[in-house]
Amino acid sequence: xxxxxxxxxxxxxxxxxxxxxxxxxxxxxxxxxxxxxxxxxxxxxxxxxxxxxxxxxxxxxxxxxxxxxxxxxxxxxxxxxxxxxxxxxxxxxxxxxxxxxxxxxxxxxxxxxxxxxxxxxxxxxxxxxxxxxxxxxxxxxxxxxxxxxxxxxxxxxxxxxxxxx
Amino acid sequence: xxxxxxxxxxxxxxxxxxxxxxxxxxxxxxxxxxxxxxxxxxxxxxxxxxxxxxxxxxxxxxxxxxxxxxxxxxxxxxxxxxxxxxxxxxxxxxxxxxxxxxxxxxxxxxxxxxxxxxxxxxxxxxxx
Numbered sequence: 343x344x345x346x347x348x349x350x351x352x353x354x355x356x357x358x359x360x361x362x363x364x365x366x367x368x369x370x371x372x373x374x375x376x377x378x379x380x381x382x383x384x385x386x387x388x389x390x391x392x393x394x395x396x397x398x399x400x401x402x403x404x405x406x407x408x409x410x411x412x413x414x415x416x417x418x419x420x421x422x423x424x425x426x427x428x429x430x431x432x433x434x435x436x437x438x439x440x441x442x443x444x445x446x447x448x449x450x451x452x453x454x455x456x457x458x459x460x461x462x463x464x465x466x467x468x469x470x471x472x473x474x475x476x477x478x479x480x481x482x483x484x485x486x487x488x489x490x491x492x493x494x495x496x497x498x499x500x501x502x503x504x505x506x507x
Numbered sequence: 508x509x510x511x512x513x514x515x516x517x518x519x520x521x522x523x524x525x526x527x528x529x530x531x532x533x534x535x536x537x538x539x540x541x542x543x544x545x546x547x548x549x550x551x552x553x554x555x556x557x558x559x560x561x562x563x564x565x566x567x568x569x570x571x572x573x574x575x576x577x578x579x580x581x582x583x584x585x586x587x588x589x590x591x592x593x594x595x596x597x598x599x600x601x602x603x604x605x606x607x608x609x610x611x612x613x614x615x616x617x618x619x620x621x622x623x624x625x626x627x628x629x630x631x632x633x634x635x
Contacts, residue, residue: 374527501623
């Protein structure tokens, strides 16, 4: 009886030792992350002009898209066409704006700019390759016909969208 | 010291703020309410300048589709994540194409051109 119990205990201990396995599981799924690397700033080179162009003293916003699986998402970037907040303006504002590919993490993304679809203030990019793409947005707002902007703070919004295909 | 200050200035100027929502292709499944389907979404806020996200459901032409969540505008602190359920009527399920989260910006936070981010997942039509 004692021998049988001892043999059983040894067998159990051995089977326990054999069952020591560490399993690491992972799952790669399509994912899009929108990062705001640089917030834009309007420069005011002349009284009636606000511009994000570096030559005008502005800073272009830089938006980074990280995509885990290629072909899963479309990037859509809309440049501003109105102020979200500003002093009271009595004349019209002439808007210009567009986005451009600034940098890519993979050479296969070289055609993103050529294949971009642009309409109004919107540009769409087919994110066909996994990796990271940096986009810059330029925005220009000119007030009336040679008029000076009233003093105050001006804000406009760039919309960066990532839409699943 | 001067180098450290320069490095800090560089890092703060180029800090990354991110918005993330999963899954990219959610599946609508039966809920505990008859005639209503549901799916679960996962939202992660890595944007320091954003505290609120608005959820919306749209058809293929970007028209709004009726839906219910616990909160249509979700408060999410920096580096917080949340799982939320989206409920859609079975009759509306076929035309529901996208579920989107959009960052809500505060008007007094930053100067110049701010960036609003919107991520849209597309409903998988192979429902469970």
